[in-house]
Each structure stands twice: as structure tokens, then as C-alpha cells.
Amino acid sequence: MTKEFEPLLQRYLDGGISAEEMKVLNSALEADGALRREFVDLLDLDASLGAMARQRETDEDRELVRPDFRAGWKGFVALAASVVVAAVFLWAWQGGSTQSFALVEESTGAKGPAIGLHLKGERIELAEGTVKLRTRPGAELVIEAPAAFRFESPHRLRLEQGRLAADVPPPATGFTVVTPDGEAVDLGTRFGIDVTDRGQSEIHVFEGEVVAHPSGPGDPTSLRGGEAYAMRGIEGGGRELRNAAFIEGDEMSALRAALEAGQRPRAIAATAALRRDAALIALLDFEDGKPDSGVYRSVQGRWPGSRALEFVEAGDHLALDLGGGRDWPQLTLAAWVRLDRLGAPYQSLFHTDGWSGDLPGQVHWMINGDATMRFALRDNLLAPGSDEAFGHPDSRTPVLAERGRWVHLAVTYDADAGVVRFFLNGRFDKETRLALAHPARLGPARIGNWDQQDRKLSGRVDELVLIGRTLADSEIAELFEAGKPYLPSE
Amino acid sequence: MSPTEAERHRAFLRQFTANEAAIRAFVRRLVPARADADDIMQEVSVVLWEKFDSFQAGGWFRPWAFGVARYEVLAWLRDKGRDRLVLSEKAVELLGSEAEASEPRLERQREALEHCIGEVAPAQRNLLLRAYEPGARVASLARESGRSEPGFYQWLYRVRKQLLDCIRRNLAREGWS
Numbered sequence: 001m002t003k004e005f006e007p008l009l010q011r012y013l014d015g016g017i018s019a020e021e022m023k024v025l026n027s028a029l030e031a032d033g034a035l036r037r038e039f040v041d042l043l044d045l046d047a048s049l050g051a052m053a054r055q056r057e058t059d060e061d062r063e064l065v066r067p068d069f070r071a072g073w074k075g076f077v078a079l080a081a082s083v084v085v086a087a088v089f090l091w092a093w094q095g096g097s098t099q100s101f102a103l104v105e106e107s108t109g110a111k112g113p114a115i116g117l118h119l120k121g122e123r124i125e126l127a128e129g130t131v132k133l134r135t136r137p138g139a140e141l142v143i144e145a146p147a148a149f150r151f152e153s154p155h156r157l158r159l160e161q162g163r164l165a166a167d168v169p170p171p172a173t174g175f176t177v178v179t180p181d182g183e184a185v186d187l188g189t190r191f192g193i194d195v196t197d198r199g200q201s202e203i204h205v206f207e208g209e210v211v212a213h214p215s216g217p218g219d220p221t222s223l224r225g226g227e228a229y230a231m232r233g234i235e236g237g238g239r240e241l242r243n244a245a246f247i248e249g250d251e252m253s254a255l256r257a258a259l260e261a262g263q264r265p266r267a268i269a270a271t272a273a274l275r276r277d278a279a280l281i282a283l284l285d286f287e288d289g290k291p292d293s294g295v296y297r298s299v300q301g302r303w304p305g306s307r308a309l310e311f312v313e314a315g316d317h318l319a320l321d322l323g324g325g326r327d328w329p330q331l332t333l334a335a336w337v338r339l340d341r342l343g344a345p346y347q348s349l350f351h352t353d354g355w356s357g358d359l360p361g362q363v364h365w366m367i368n369g370d371a372t373m374r375f376a377l378r379d380n381l382l383a384p385g386s387d388e389a390f391g392h393p394d395s396r397t398p399v400l401a402e403r404g405r406w407v408h409l410a411v412t413y414d415a416d417a418g419v420v421r422f423f424l425n426g427r428f429d430k431e432t433r434l435a436l437a438h439p440a441r442l443g444p445a446r447i448g449n450w451d452q453q454d455r456k457l458s459g460r461v462d463e464l465v466l467i468g469r470t471l472a473d474s475e476i477a478e479l480f481e482a483g484k485p486y487l488p489s490e
Numbered sequence: 491m492s493p494t495e496a497e498r499h500r501a502f503l504r505q506f507t508a509n510e511a512a513i514r515a516f517v518r519r520l521v522p523a524r525a526d527a528d529d530i531m532q533e534v535s536v537v538l539w540e541k542f543d544s545f546q547a548g549g550w551f552r553p554w555a556f557g558v559a560r561y562e563v564l565a566w567l568r569d570k571g572r573d574r575l576v577l578s579e580k581a582v583e584l585l586g587s588e589a590e591a592s593e594p595r596l597e598r599q600r601e602a603l604e605h606c607i608g609e610v611a612p613a614q615r616n617l618l619l620r621a622y623e624p625g626a627r628v629a630s631l632a633r634e635s636g637r638s639e640p641g642f643y644q645w646l647y648r649v650r651k652q653l654l655d656c657i658r659r660n661l662a663r664e665g666w667s
Contacts, residue, residue: 047527152624
């Protein structure tokens with residue numbers, strides 16, 4: 001009676017039915033009660049098998065199928081009371097924690113999931129802040145807003161958007177992140193996944209090995225420590241590792257400790273005080289929501305829900321025009337940045353457009369390939385006997401860590417005294433003396449690149465301040481102390 | 491949370507956990523893929539909770555929940571299902587209206603499945619359930635089991651038919667049909 005429809009039912013179930021066949025199937029279902037019954041039985045069986053498979057995965061019982069599935073089905077019923085209800089009924093679940101997929105260990109940001117919450121299959125939207133989760137097998141996951149995700153099992157996380165850093169110990173090996181563009185399967189490692197709002201999924205492997213399974217064309221690709229890969233059709237392929245794009249577990253604890261200690265209001269007060277400084281040229285904190293001119297991504301800054309600019313591709317930049325039309329015999333530049341350690345020759349923090357012999361005093365502030373800072377002014381000359389190896393004032397200590405961190409970079413300049421002083425995280429690092437020091441010349445400039453030649457910056461700039469006086473060491477120290485997003489955690 | 495509020499939550503949770511699997515199966519029967527059903531269920535569970543006030547105490551939770559779920563499925567079909575090959579609205583309406591009457595039969599079939607799955611050889615059973623895990627990759631399962639992809643789908647369909655035959659034999663023996 002329904003034999004003739006078997007191939008159609010089969011293709012419908014496999015997702016391989018054609019539009020013509022679907023029409024035939026629909027009119028047959030509308031007309032024939034017996035066929036509807038056949039259809040319902042087959043689809044219900046499909047649902048039951050799905051429930052069994054899910055239960056089995058939850059049991060971490062991949063090799064053995066339990067002889068009595070009745071228990072499995074009931075277990076599934078209890079388990080499946082998940083979804084949004086989990087968030088509402090936290091109190092009702094205390095006994096169910098052994099069946100959860102992951103636990104919220106830390107959370108910043110007012111609207112994130114609560115610490116101690118057990119996650120099952122519910123979808124979580126994270127508008128601001130960062131959460132640290134621990135899966136039942138022990139993988140540590142840190143996810144930064146804006147993000148949307150849900151667990152499919154203790155071994156699989158579906159990441160629709162957001163940044164995730166995973167640290168997967170041996171018992172949790174095989175942990176899989178499902179993105180809109182494919183899957184990343186861990187083979188024992190630390191790695192990051194970035195799913196942008198533009199819908200491109202990148203895998204960054206810090207250590208160990210991850211296999212990328214792009215959902216589009218392209219073969220599975222094995223990635224080792226130091227490698228990065230974009231899973232996106234013909235635009236996919238190798239990328240430069242962005243170590244600072246991801247927040248890892250140890251950083252998360254320090255971020256939370258600072259928030260709990262009230263660092264954020266302190267930072268806001270310090271920024272407000274800076275705005276009142278009579279010598280202020282500009283303070284860019286990117287919080288007013290106004291689009292700035294340039295090419296960049298808008299991402300989270302040091303605080304939950306705050307805004308920073310991120311530069312990723314060569315050519316990304318922010319264009320400015322500040323402090324033109326006059327000379328600045330004294331100048332301080334300071335910024336909160338979170339940058340990748342690229343090893344490229346230069347990353348541009350602040351480059352005035354051009355570098356011309358008829359504009360002495362043009363300012364180029366950058367990071368060198370060895371991760372020290374450079375503060376170069378056009379046509380300045382080093383003092384006789386200077387130990388600078390490259391003809392410009394360079395700082396001493398590398399300013400970028402192996403693992404990404406927010407750092408505070410500052411430089412003060414006094415043309416009359418012929419002195420450049422570098423500061424890293426509020427501490428004096430090095431002084432360089434000049435024989436010839438022109439007053440600084442500002443005007444049209446770029447953050448993140450130079451208008452003459454690519455000097456790609458890779459990472460985020462949260463706050464950049466230009467002041468027309470030389471700040472004292474103690475003032476730089478206070479800028480850092482008031483604005484720092486970390487405290488040692490307990 | 492006030493005591494009455496807490497009591498209301500408990501009442502909902504009792505009903506929802508007892509019927510969640512049946513509601514999920516109901517949704518799954520009306521959409522092309524299990525993954526679609528998972529997405530819709532997220533929404534259904536939220537709406538059920540939001541509308542729990544309109545559910546009369548003493549009434550039957552499951553038919554009420556089927557009604558809510560049917561509405562969500564139709565909304566999904568109109569929105570996400572537009573460019574997919576899906577059931578017609580009329581077919582969904584018919585299947586939906588027959589669902590509550592079919593539920594006793596389906597419940598017995600689900601119980602019989604627990605027995606019948608045990609009759610499938612362990613290696614095959616393992617392969618079958620792996621194919622049903624969320625996000626399973628049919629291409630690699632096919633390769634692993636030495637089949638082409640169409641061959642694997644063919645095999646899946648055959649196993650499902652065998653299970654359905656076994657289930658029906660069992661129910662016939664017990665006097666159900």
C-alpha cells in the first residue's frame with residue numbers, strides 16, 4: 001500500500017528529496033491516512049534513535065550499548081529538561097549536576113550566566129564580559145562576548161559567535177567545537193576559535209594539535225602549535241597566529257579579581273580626570289559609539305561591554321587628525337593595547353601621515369620586530385655616544401608577552417631637554433638622550449598603519465591619549481594603576 | 491522567589507520533564523531534520539513556560555503542549571523552511587491534529603524499540619547510534635564502514651525498516667496493531 005512511497009520517505013529522511021518528489025509526498029500525505037501513519041512511525045523511530053544516541057553520548061558509553069534502554073530513555077527525559085528551564089530552575093537541579101555538560105567557574109559582566117550554573121543543552125547569549133567553563137571531562141573553556149553558544153554534549157560545543165580559548169587536558173581529548181564554517185577537533189592542546197559577526201571561523205593553535213574539518217569544500221587539515229587557519233570556502237586557508245585575540249583561563253581570574261576590587265570605577269574616574277587636563281590634545285576611548293574613520297573591527301575592551309578597536313588585516317587602520325597647526329615641544333603618548341606578537345618588522349601604534357624632510361618633528365610611534373617600542377621623530381639626532389643600535393630611541397624591555405595580555409605603553413618627550421622616556425605598565429623602562437630634538441608635529445595620522453607603506457598592527461587598542469606636556473613618572477604610574485584590568489587573584 | 495512562584499515552577503517542571511521527550515518527538519516528526527527539531531524545541535520550551543499561566547490546572551499538559559509546538563513548527567516552516575523542502579502546512583495540520591491520538595501507539599513502539607535495538611548486532615548498533623549522534627559525519631562513517639555515502643544512507647534506511655518490522659511484530663504478538 002505504501003511501498004511505492006518508500007524511496008520518497010527514505011530520500012526525505014536523508015535530506016536528498018527533490019522539489020518534485022516533495023510535492024508528490026505532500027499531496028500523498030494530505031490524502032492518505034495510512035501513509036501518514038507510516039510516516040509518523042518512521043519519523044518517531046528516528047526521534048527515538050536520536051534520543052538514544054544522545055543519551056549514550058552523555059553516558060560516555062560509546063563502545064557498549066546498555067542492554068536495557070528503558071533506563072536510558074528515562075534518563076534522557078530527565079536530562080532533556082534542560083534548555084532555558086535550566087537557567088530558571090537552577091535551584092531545582094542541585095541533584096542533577098552529575099549529568100551536566102559543563103560548569104560555569106567564573107563570569108564577568110552583569111548579564112552572563114551565574115557562577116556555579118550547570119550547563120546542559122541551553123543556548124547562552126553573552127552580550128558582554130567573559131565566562132570560564134569547565135566541561136565534565138575537564139576541558140577549560142574561556143568565551144568572550146559578544147558570543148552565542150550551546151553544548152551538544154560534554155564533548156561538543158556549538159559556537160555561533162564569539163571567541164573561545166580552550167585548554168584541553170588528556171582525559172578530554174577529542175573535544176570538538178562546531179562553528180558555522182566547520183568543526184575543530186582537538187587532539188590534546190591549547191587553542192583558540194574566533195567566530196566573528198561577519199561569519200568567518202578561525203582556528204588558532206597555541207600548543208598541540210587540532211584538526212579542522214571545514215563544512216564547505218576543503219579537506220580536513222591538521223594544525224600544529226603556532227599555526228592558524230580560516231575555515232571559509234575559497235577565502236579559507238592559513239592565517240597568521242593571533243595569540244592576543246583570546247583570553248585564557250589564568251588571565252580570566254585576574255580580570256575578575258580586578259572587577260571585584262572596583263578597578264572599573266577607578267579607571268572611569270582617572271579617564272575623567274585626564275579629560276580635564278589643560279594640556280590634553282586628545283583622549284580616544286572609543287566609548288561614544290560614534291563611527292571613527294578607518295577600517296577596523298569593534299570589539300570588547302578591558303571591561304565587560306566596553307569598546308576597543310581591533311586591527312587584523314594589513315591595511316586596517318583608524319584615521320585621525322589631531323593637534324595640527326602648532327608645535328608640541330612637550331608630548332606624552334599613552335595607550336592600553338592588547339597586541340599579537342607577530343615578529344613582523346613594525347607594528348604601528350601612531351604614525352603621522354608621510355615622513356617628509358620638510359616636516360621635521362613628525363611622530364612615528366611603533367613596535368619593533370623584537371617587541372620593543374620605538375619613538376621616532378623626523379630629523380631628530382641621537383646624542384653622541386648613544387647606545388641605540390638602530391638610529392632611533394627604542395625601549396629596552398619587550399612589551400608583548402607570549403600569551404596575550406592588556407599592556408599599558410607610554411612615552412614622554414621633551415624637545416627642550418632632548419629626552420625620550422619609555423614606560424611599560426607604569427614603570428620607567430629606558431631614557432634616550434638626543435642631540436637634536438624638534439618639537440613634535442602632529443596633524444593627520446593613523447593608528448594601526450602608516451599611510452606610506454603597510455605597518456600592520458595586529459590586536460586591540462582600548463584607550464589612547466595624547467597630552468601636550470611631559471607627564472612625570474608618578475603620573476604615568478598612576479595612569480597604569482588606575483586603568484589596569486588585572487589584580488592578582490586569590 | 492515567592493512560595494507560590496516556586497510552586498508554579500515546580501508544577502511546570504514536573505509536567506515538562508514528564509512530557510519533554512514526546513514533545514520533542516512530535517516536533518521532530520514535522521520537520522526535515524533532527525537538528526531543526528532541536529532548534530525549535532529551544533523556542534518551544536521558552537514559550538511553554540511563558541504561557542504556562544494559560545494552561546488550566548487539571549487539564550492535559552501534553553495536548554496543550556502539542557498545540558503550542560505545532561504553532562512553533564508552522565512559524566518555523568514559514569520562516570526558516572521557506573527555501574527548504576518541507577512538509578506542506580496542510581500535512582503538518584493533519585499530522586498535528588492526529589498526534590494526540592497516535593501517542594499511545596507511539597509510546598508502545600518506543601518501548602518495543604528498547605527490545606528490538608538489542609536484536610541488532612553490536613557492531614551495527616554502534617554504527618547506527620553513532621550516525622544518530624548530534625553532528626555525526628555521514629561521510630566519515632560511510633568510509634569507516636567501507637560503504638559509499640549513498641550506500642550508507644541505504645543501509646541506514648534498511649536498519650530502520652528492520653527495527654520498525656521488529657517493533658510491529660512485537661506489538662502484534664501483544665495484541666496491538
